[in-house]
Amino acid sequence: KKAGTVLLFLSTLIWAVHAKSPVEVMLPVDSVPPAFIESYDTLPGLYAYGIRKFNNFSFIDRTSGKKIQYKPNENLNLGFGFNYRWLGLGVAFNSGKINNDDHIYGNTRSLDLQIDMYPAAWMINTYLQFYKGYYWSNPTEYFPEWSTGDSLQVRSDIRTRTFGTSGVYLFNHERFSYKAPYVFTEIQKKSAGSLLAGASLSIYRIRGDASLIPSALMHEYPNAGELAGVNTSLLSAMGGYSYTLVFYDNFYANLTLLLGLNYQSAHMRNFDDQKTLANRSLAFDGTARFAIGYNHPWYYLGFTGYLNNFTVRNIQSADLLYGLGKFRFVIGFRLKAPKINQQLDKTIDYLNSKNPIYKE
Numbered sequence: 234k235k236a237g238t239v240l241l242f243l244s245t246l247i248w249a250v251h252a253k254s255p256v257e258v259m260l261p262v263d264s265v266p267p268a269f270i271e272s273y274d275t276l277p278g279l280y281a282y283g284i285r286k287f288n289n290f291s292f293i294d295r296t297s298g299k300k301i302q303y304k305p306n307e308n309l310n311l312g313f314g315f316n317y318r319w320l321g322l323g324v325a326f327n328s329g330k331i332n333n334d335d336h337i338y339g340n341t342r343s344l345d346l347q348i349d350m351y352p353a354a355w356m357i358n359t360y361l362q363f364y365k366g367y368y369w370s371n372p373t374e375y376f377p378e379w380s381t382g383d384s385l386q387v388r389s390d391i392r393t394r395t396f397g398t399s400g401v402y403l404f405n406h407e408r409f410s411y412k413a414p415y416v417f418t419e420i421q422k423k424s425a426g427s428l429l430a431g432a433s434l435s436i437y438r439i440r441g442d443a444s445l446i447p448s449a450l451m452h453e454y455p456n457a458g459e460l461a462g463v464n465t466s467l468l469s470a471m472g473g474y475s476y477t478l479v480f481y482d483n484f485y486a487n488l489t490l491l492l493g494l495n496y497q498s499a500h501m502r503n504f505d506d507q508k509t510l511a512n513r514s515l516a517f518d519g520t521a522r523f524a525i526g527y528n529h530p531w532y533y534l535g536f537t538g539y540l541n542n543f544t545v546r547n548i549q550s551a552d553l554l555y556g557l558g559k560f561r562f563v564i565g566f567r568l569k570a571p572k573i574n575q576q577l578d579k580t581i582d583y584l585n586s587k588n589p590i591y592k593e
Contacts, residue, residue, distance in 0.1 A: 274418040278316040280565025303367040305341040339387035341366035354406040365392040390442035401431030414487040414524035426476030457549035462502030469495035489522040518543035532566040
Protein backbone atom coordinates (compact mmCIF):
# COMPACT_ATOMS: atom_id res chain seq x y z
CA LYS A 234 0.00 0.00 0.00
CA LYS A 235 2.79 2.42 0.87
CA ALA A 236 4.61 1.72 -2.40
CA GLY A 237 1.38 2.22 -4.34
CA THR A 238 0.76 5.55 -2.63
CA VAL A 239 4.28 6.77 -3.44
CA LEU A 240 3.95 5.77 -7.10
CA LEU A 241 0.55 7.43 -7.41
CA PHE A 242 1.88 10.66 -5.87
CA LEU A 243 4.96 10.76 -8.12
CA SER A 244 2.92 9.94 -11.22
CA THR A 245 0.44 12.74 -10.53
CA LEU A 246 3.20 15.26 -9.77
CA ILE A 247 5.20 14.44 -12.88
CA TRP A 248 2.13 14.53 -15.14
CA ALA A 249 1.08 17.91 -13.80
CA VAL A 250 4.44 19.56 -14.45
CA HIS A 251 5.05 17.83 -17.76
CA ALA A 252 1.66 18.98 -19.04
CA LYS A 253 2.68 22.61 -18.45
CA SER A 254 6.08 22.43 -20.15
CA PRO A 255 6.03 20.08 -23.18
CA VAL A 256 8.44 22.29 -25.15
CA GLU A 257 11.49 21.16 -23.18
CA VAL A 258 11.29 17.57 -24.40
CA MET A 259 10.07 18.39 -27.92
CA LEU A 260 13.18 20.32 -29.05
CA PRO A 261 14.90 18.90 -32.16
CA VAL A 262 18.07 16.95 -31.48
CA ASP A 263 20.34 19.54 -33.10
CA SER A 264 19.19 22.27 -30.70
CA VAL A 265 19.52 20.37 -27.43
CA PRO A 266 21.03 22.66 -24.79
CA PRO A 267 24.12 21.15 -23.12
CA ALA A 268 22.56 21.99 -19.73
CA PHE A 269 20.09 19.09 -19.88
CA ILE A 270 22.69 16.62 -18.53
CA GLU A 271 25.99 17.16 -16.75
CA SER A 272 28.41 14.26 -16.32
CA TYR A 273 30.39 13.73 -13.12
CA ASP A 274 31.68 10.23 -13.81
CA THR A 275 35.32 11.38 -13.69
CA LEU A 276 34.93 12.42 -10.05
CA PRO A 277 35.12 9.45 -7.67
CA GLY A 278 31.80 9.06 -5.89
CA LEU A 279 31.76 7.54 -2.40
CA TYR A 280 28.47 6.67 -0.73
CA ALA A 281 26.82 4.86 2.15
CA TYR A 282 23.48 3.15 1.72
CA GLY A 283 20.78 1.02 3.24
CA ILE A 284 18.96 -1.54 1.13
CA ARG A 285 16.04 -3.88 1.58
CA LYS A 286 15.26 -6.54 -1.03
CA PHE A 287 12.27 -8.83 -1.32
CA ASN A 288 11.26 -11.92 -3.29
CA ASN A 289 7.60 -12.89 -2.74
CA PHE A 290 5.12 -15.27 -4.34
CA SER A 291 1.39 -15.92 -3.95
CA PHE A 292 -1.18 -18.45 -5.08
CA ILE A 293 -4.47 -16.77 -5.99
CA ASP A 294 -7.64 -18.87 -6.15
CA ARG A 295 -9.22 -18.24 -9.55
CA THR A 296 -12.75 -18.59 -8.16
CA SER A 297 -12.71 -16.79 -4.82
CA GLY A 298 -9.83 -14.38 -5.45
CA LYS A 299 -8.27 -15.25 -2.09
CA LYS A 300 -4.52 -15.66 -2.00
CA ILE A 301 -1.83 -17.51 -0.10
CA GLN A 302 1.18 -15.23 0.14
CA TYR A 303 4.71 -16.31 1.06
CA LYS A 304 7.46 -13.88 1.98
CA PRO A 305 11.09 -14.28 3.04
CA ASN A 306 12.16 -12.71 6.30
CA GLU A 307 13.36 -9.46 4.74
CA ASN A 308 16.45 -7.80 6.18
CA LEU A 309 17.69 -4.23 6.10
CA ASN A 310 21.33 -4.31 5.01
CA LEU A 311 23.79 -1.44 5.44
CA GLY A 312 26.80 -0.85 3.23
CA PHE A 313 29.02 1.44 1.21
CA GLY A 314 30.26 1.77 -2.35
CA PHE A 315 31.86 3.92 -5.02
CA ASN A 316 31.44 4.91 -8.69
CA TYR A 317 34.04 6.10 -11.19
CA ARG A 318 33.65 6.20 -14.98
CA TRP A 319 32.00 2.88 -15.86
CA LEU A 320 33.20 1.10 -12.70
CA GLY A 321 30.95 0.79 -9.66
CA LEU A 322 30.87 -1.46 -6.61
CA GLY A 323 28.64 -1.69 -3.56
CA VAL A 324 28.88 -4.03 -0.58
CA ALA A 325 26.15 -4.38 2.09
CA PHE A 326 26.07 -6.33 5.34
CA ASN A 327 23.32 -7.78 7.50
CA SER A 328 23.19 -6.31 11.01
CA GLY A 329 21.80 -8.73 13.59
CA LYS A 330 20.97 -5.85 15.93
CA ILE A 331 18.50 -4.46 13.39
CA ASN A 332 17.21 -7.75 11.97
CA ASN A 333 16.32 -9.68 15.13
CA ASP A 334 12.89 -11.14 14.31
CA ASP A 335 13.84 -14.70 13.27
CA HIS A 336 11.82 -16.09 16.18
CA ILE A 337 8.66 -14.68 14.56
CA TYR A 338 9.21 -15.03 10.81
CA GLY A 339 11.87 -17.72 10.65
CA ASN A 340 15.37 -17.56 9.24
CA THR A 341 15.83 -16.76 5.56
CA ARG A 342 19.14 -17.53 3.92
CA SER A 343 19.75 -15.81 0.62
CA LEU A 344 22.25 -14.96 -2.08
CA ASP A 345 21.06 -11.98 -4.10
CA LEU A 346 23.30 -10.73 -6.92
CA GLN A 347 22.26 -7.86 -9.17
CA ILE A 348 24.12 -6.02 -11.92
CA ASP A 349 22.81 -2.77 -13.40
CA MET A 350 24.53 -1.28 -16.45
CA TYR A 351 23.65 1.99 -18.15
CA PRO A 352 25.39 2.49 -21.50
CA ALA A 353 24.45 5.79 -23.17
CA ALA A 354 21.07 4.74 -24.55
CA TRP A 355 20.36 1.54 -22.61
CA MET A 356 19.26 0.21 -19.22
CA ILE A 357 20.52 -3.35 -18.71
CA ASN A 358 19.60 -5.31 -15.58
CA THR A 359 20.62 -8.85 -14.63
CA TYR A 360 19.90 -10.62 -11.35
CA LEU A 361 20.43 -14.03 -9.78
CA GLN A 362 18.66 -14.89 -6.53
CA PHE A 363 18.66 -17.89 -4.18
CA TYR A 364 16.28 -17.78 -1.20
CA LYS A 365 15.57 -20.48 1.40
CA GLY A 366 13.06 -19.98 4.20
CA TYR A 367 9.68 -18.31 3.78
CA TYR A 368 6.66 -17.65 5.96
CA TRP A 369 2.95 -17.62 5.19
CA SER A 370 2.31 -13.91 5.58
CA ASN A 371 -1.49 -13.62 5.34
CA PRO A 372 -3.21 -16.46 7.29
CA THR A 373 -5.69 -13.93 8.67
CA GLU A 374 -7.30 -13.73 5.21
CA TYR A 375 -8.65 -17.23 5.93
CA PHE A 376 -8.53 -17.29 9.74
CA PRO A 377 -9.20 -13.85 11.31
CA GLU A 378 -8.20 -15.09 14.77
CA TRP A 379 -4.83 -16.42 13.66
CA SER A 380 -1.93 -15.51 15.96
CA THR A 381 1.24 -14.07 14.38
CA GLY A 382 3.38 -16.32 16.55
CA ASP A 383 1.87 -19.61 15.35
CA SER A 384 4.65 -21.81 14.00
CA LEU A 385 2.52 -23.09 11.11
CA GLN A 386 3.17 -19.90 9.22
CA VAL A 387 6.94 -20.58 8.98
CA ARG A 388 8.14 -22.69 6.01
CA SER A 389 11.89 -23.15 6.32
CA ASP A 390 11.77 -25.84 3.61
CA ILE A 391 10.62 -23.56 0.78
CA ARG A 392 13.38 -22.42 -1.54
CA THR A 393 13.42 -20.37 -4.74
CA ARG A 394 15.85 -19.71 -7.55
CA THR A 395 15.42 -16.77 -9.86
CA PHE A 396 17.32 -15.54 -12.90
CA GLY A 397 16.38 -12.57 -15.00
CA THR A 398 17.88 -10.24 -17.55
CA SER A 399 16.46 -7.29 -19.45
CA GLY A 400 17.53 -4.60 -21.88
CA VAL A 401 15.59 -1.36 -22.36
CA TYR A 402 16.33 1.34 -24.94
CA LEU A 403 15.90 5.05 -24.10
CA PHE A 404 14.75 6.94 -27.18
CA ASN A 405 15.52 10.39 -25.72
CA HIS A 406 18.89 9.65 -24.16
CA GLU A 407 20.39 12.91 -25.48
CA ARG A 408 18.25 14.93 -23.04
CA PHE A 409 17.23 12.33 -20.49
CA SER A 410 19.63 10.65 -18.03
CA TYR A 411 18.73 7.43 -16.26
CA LYS A 412 22.05 7.47 -14.41
CA ALA A 413 21.25 10.75 -12.66
CA PRO A 414 18.52 9.51 -10.25
CA TYR A 415 19.82 5.93 -9.86
CA VAL A 416 23.64 5.90 -10.20
CA PHE A 417 24.55 9.53 -9.41
CA THR A 418 27.31 9.78 -12.01
CA GLU A 419 25.30 12.45 -13.85
CA ILE A 420 22.96 15.31 -12.94
CA GLN A 421 19.70 16.00 -14.76
CA LYS A 422 19.68 19.81 -15.05
CA LYS A 423 16.24 20.22 -16.65
CA SER A 424 13.08 18.11 -16.54
CA ALA A 425 12.92 15.55 -19.34
CA GLY A 426 11.47 12.17 -20.20
CA SER A 427 11.86 9.33 -22.68
CA LEU A 428 9.87 6.58 -24.31
CA LEU A 429 11.21 3.09 -23.54
CA ALA A 430 11.19 -0.24 -25.36
CA GLY A 431 12.91 -3.52 -24.65
CA ALA A 432 12.73 -7.21 -23.83
CA SER A 433 13.35 -9.49 -20.85
CA LEU A 434 13.88 -13.13 -19.95
CA SER A 435 12.94 -14.56 -16.53
CA ILE A 436 13.37 -18.08 -15.12
CA TYR A 437 11.82 -18.91 -11.75
CA ARG A 438 11.79 -22.10 -9.67
CA ILE A 439 10.00 -22.90 -6.38
CA ARG A 440 10.51 -26.05 -4.31
CA GLY A 441 9.16 -27.34 -1.00
CA ASP A 442 9.59 -30.57 0.95
CA ALA A 443 5.83 -30.58 1.57
CA SER A 444 2.88 -29.16 -0.35
CA LEU A 445 3.17 -25.46 -1.15
CA ILE A 446 -0.45 -25.20 -0.02
CA PRO A 447 -0.72 -24.97 3.82
CA SER A 448 -2.28 -28.10 5.32
CA ALA A 449 -5.03 -25.99 6.91
CA LEU A 450 -6.18 -24.92 3.41
CA MET A 451 -6.18 -28.21 1.52
CA HIS A 452 -9.97 -28.08 1.28
CA GLU A 453 -9.72 -24.67 -0.40
CA TYR A 454 -7.30 -25.94 -3.09
CA PRO A 455 -8.28 -29.59 -3.67
CA ASN A 456 -6.40 -29.83 -6.99
CA ALA A 457 -3.10 -28.64 -5.54
CA GLY A 458 -2.55 -31.02 -2.64
CA GLU A 459 0.59 -32.54 -4.18
CA LEU A 460 1.95 -29.31 -5.58
CA ALA A 461 5.56 -29.26 -4.30
CA GLY A 462 7.23 -27.21 -7.01
CA VAL A 463 6.81 -24.89 -9.98
CA ASN A 464 9.21 -24.13 -12.83
CA THR A 465 8.46 -21.10 -15.00
CA SER A 466 10.16 -19.26 -17.84
CA LEU A 467 8.95 -16.05 -19.43
CA LEU A 468 10.03 -14.12 -22.51
CA SER A 469 8.60 -10.61 -22.57
CA ALA A 470 8.46 -7.63 -24.94
CA MET A 471 7.82 -4.36 -23.10
CA GLY A 472 7.40 -0.65 -23.54
CA GLY A 473 6.85 2.35 -21.31
CA TYR A 474 7.95 5.81 -20.29
CA SER A 475 10.33 7.42 -17.81
CA TYR A 476 10.28 11.03 -16.66
CA THR A 477 12.46 13.04 -14.28
CA LEU A 478 11.07 16.20 -12.76
CA VAL A 479 13.75 18.69 -11.67
CA PHE A 480 12.71 21.40 -9.22
CA TYR A 481 14.48 23.97 -7.04
CA ASP A 482 17.64 23.42 -9.14
CA ASN A 483 18.93 20.21 -7.56
CA PHE A 484 15.85 18.32 -6.31
CA TYR A 485 14.42 15.62 -8.56
CA ALA A 486 11.74 12.96 -8.77
CA ASN A 487 11.73 10.14 -11.33
CA LEU A 488 9.02 7.67 -12.24
CA THR A 489 9.52 4.81 -14.70
CA LEU A 490 6.71 2.47 -15.79
CA LEU A 491 7.07 -0.53 -18.12
CA LEU A 492 4.31 -2.87 -19.27
CA GLY A 493 5.18 -6.16 -20.94
CA LEU A 494 3.41 -8.97 -22.77
CA ASN A 495 5.09 -12.29 -22.09
CA TYR A 496 5.02 -15.80 -23.45
CA GLN A 497 5.29 -18.16 -20.51
CA SER A 498 5.90 -21.84 -19.96
CA ALA A 499 5.13 -23.44 -16.58
CA HIS A 500 5.75 -26.94 -15.23
CA MET A 501 4.29 -28.23 -11.96
CA ARG A 502 6.21 -30.76 -9.83
CA ASN A 503 5.11 -33.32 -7.22
CA PHE A 504 6.92 -34.54 -4.09
CA ASP A 505 9.18 -36.80 -6.19
CA ASP A 506 10.16 -33.81 -8.38
CA GLN A 507 8.26 -35.34 -11.28
CA LYS A 508 6.45 -33.16 -13.78
CA THR A 509 2.69 -33.40 -13.25
CA LEU A 510 1.32 -30.68 -15.53
CA ALA A 511 2.60 -28.17 -18.06
CA ASN A 512 0.94 -25.17 -19.63
CA ARG A 513 1.83 -22.32 -21.95
CA SER A 514 0.07 -19.00 -22.26
CA LEU A 515 0.34 -15.25 -22.76
CA ALA A 516 0.11 -12.81 -19.85
CA PHE A 517 1.06 -9.29 -18.81
CA ASP A 518 3.87 -8.22 -16.51
CA GLY A 519 4.87 -4.87 -15.10
CA THR A 520 7.93 -3.03 -13.80
CA ALA A 521 8.07 0.24 -11.91
CA ARG A 522 11.01 2.29 -10.68
CA PHE A 523 10.91 5.52 -8.74
CA ALA A 524 13.46 7.87 -7.24
CA ILE A 525 13.39 11.09 -5.28
CA GLY A 526 16.28 13.07 -3.84
CA TYR A 527 18.82 15.87 -4.09
CA ASN A 528 21.76 15.84 -6.53
CA HIS A 529 24.44 18.52 -6.05
CA PRO A 530 27.78 18.61 -7.91
CA TRP A 531 29.64 17.73 -4.67
CA TYR A 532 27.14 15.59 -2.75
CA TYR A 533 23.86 13.75 -3.20
CA LEU A 534 21.17 11.76 -1.40
CA GLY A 535 18.26 9.78 -2.73
CA PHE A 536 15.62 7.14 -2.13
CA THR A 537 14.91 4.63 -4.90
CA GLY A 538 12.52 1.74 -5.40
CA TYR A 539 12.27 -1.10 -7.90
CA LEU A 540 9.17 -3.30 -8.25
CA ASN A 541 8.65 -6.12 -10.74
CA ASN A 542 5.81 -8.64 -10.88
CA PHE A 543 4.29 -11.17 -13.24
CA THR A 544 1.47 -13.71 -13.11
CA VAL A 545 1.75 -17.35 -14.19
CA ARG A 546 -1.70 -18.53 -15.22
CA ASN A 547 -3.56 -21.67 -14.15
CA ILE A 548 -1.30 -23.43 -11.64
CA GLN A 549 -3.63 -26.20 -10.43
CA SER A 550 -6.77 -23.98 -10.52
CA ALA A 551 -4.82 -21.02 -9.13
CA ASP A 552 -2.64 -18.25 -10.51
CA LEU A 553 0.92 -17.77 -9.30
CA LEU A 554 1.82 -14.13 -8.68
CA TYR A 555 5.54 -13.46 -8.32
CA GLY A 556 7.10 -10.18 -7.22
CA LEU A 557 10.62 -8.99 -6.56
CA GLY A 558 12.11 -5.62 -5.79
CA LYS A 559 14.28 -3.46 -3.60
CA PHE A 560 14.24 -0.16 -1.76
CA ARG A 561 17.46 1.79 -1.26
CA PHE A 562 18.52 4.98 0.50
CA VAL A 563 21.84 6.54 -0.56
CA ILE A 564 23.94 9.43 0.76
CA GLY A 565 27.26 10.24 -0.89
CA PHE A 566 29.76 12.81 -2.08
CA ARG A 567 32.15 13.33 -4.99
CA LEU A 568 35.90 13.77 -4.56
CA LYS A 569 38.08 16.23 -6.41
CA ALA A 570 41.36 14.38 -5.89
CA PRO A 571 43.77 14.19 -8.89
CA LYS A 572 45.99 11.55 -7.29
CA ILE A 573 43.03 9.23 -6.66
CA ASN A 574 41.86 9.84 -10.23
CA GLN A 575 45.26 8.84 -11.59
CA GLN A 576 45.24 5.54 -9.69
CA LEU A 577 41.66 4.77 -10.74
CA ASP A 578 42.46 5.64 -14.36
CA LYS A 579 45.35 3.18 -14.30
CA THR A 580 43.06 0.46 -12.93
CA ILE A 581 40.33 1.08 -15.50
CA ASP A 582 42.83 1.33 -18.37
CA TYR A 583 44.27 -2.02 -17.28
CA LEU A 584 40.81 -3.60 -17.21
CA ASN A 585 40.06 -2.14 -20.64
CA SER A 586 43.31 -3.61 -22.00
CA LYS A 587 42.16 -7.07 -20.88
CA ASN A 588 38.75 -6.67 -22.50
CA PRO A 589 38.87 -8.31 -25.97
CA ILE A 590 35.95 -6.22 -27.29
CA TYR A 591 37.18 -2.85 -25.96
CA LYS A 592 38.34 -0.34 -28.56
CA GLU A 593 40.16 2.90 -27.81
